[in-house]
Amino acid sequence: MTSLTARALSDTTLPGLQGRRVWSASAVASHALLVMTPARLYLLPAGHATDGVRLAVEAGADLERLLGDAAECVNLTDILRADLHLDDLTIVLARATGDATLSFRDAEAADDLFTKLLHRTRDRLRLTSDKPDPLVAARGPLGVLAGVLLATATLALTASAAADLATPDAPAWLARWLTLLATLDWRAVCGVGGAAAAWLQVAAYRRYRRPPTRLTLASADSPTRPLPESRAS
Secondary structure, three states: OOOOOOOOOOOOOOOOOOOOEEEEOOOEOOEEEEEEOOOEEEEEEOOOOOOOHHHHHHOOOOHHHHHHHHOEEEEHHHEEEEEEEOOOOEEEEEEOOOOEEEEEOOHHHHHHHHHHHHHHHOOOOEEEEOOOOHHHHOHHHHHHHHHHHHHHHHHHHHHHHHHHHOOOOOOHHHHHHHHHHHOOOHHHHHHHHHHHHHHHHHHHHHHHOOOOOEEEEEOOOOOOOOOOHHHHO
């Protein structure tokens, strides 16, 4: 019996678009051109001439011949981890052979590339973010808020009743404190406490709703990579 073996098709030689996506220097700061195929990502360095290159890519040209050694080729299967830093629109691709860093001028372009990378590596990489647990993040301001409300209520009640609490046989130190409290207007105390409580509510809400600053594609057993100081701050 005769068996036939067909050579695996390459996404760089098939005619037509074949799932290709192109980002040019108008949206990319680190490279002149980025081309993603179903299996690879081609990185053309900044400053390289791109006249007619994008049209040729979109027409289905052989990328190996078209770009040659000028472009760095990243196999998507070689990517061990991908970090999208939302603060500076940078994507860092970690590989065993070294990292590749992509910087973008346009947030939509960075999100587009990262989303397509997610779809094409979802069989082995999972999406995570550095967004903390909302309740844990807001726990600090909420605790201080409870203390401020309690202190305000206690001080306002004490100030309003200070004159009635003074007795002729009270110790000197207690009489001085009650005299001082009697000079306070409980309405002013409530106003200051209410302003502090309002500020703490805003702080708690911001922490509760704080968006992530980094999205990560990594395998479940991939070690967590610490952020550089410039991005962690």
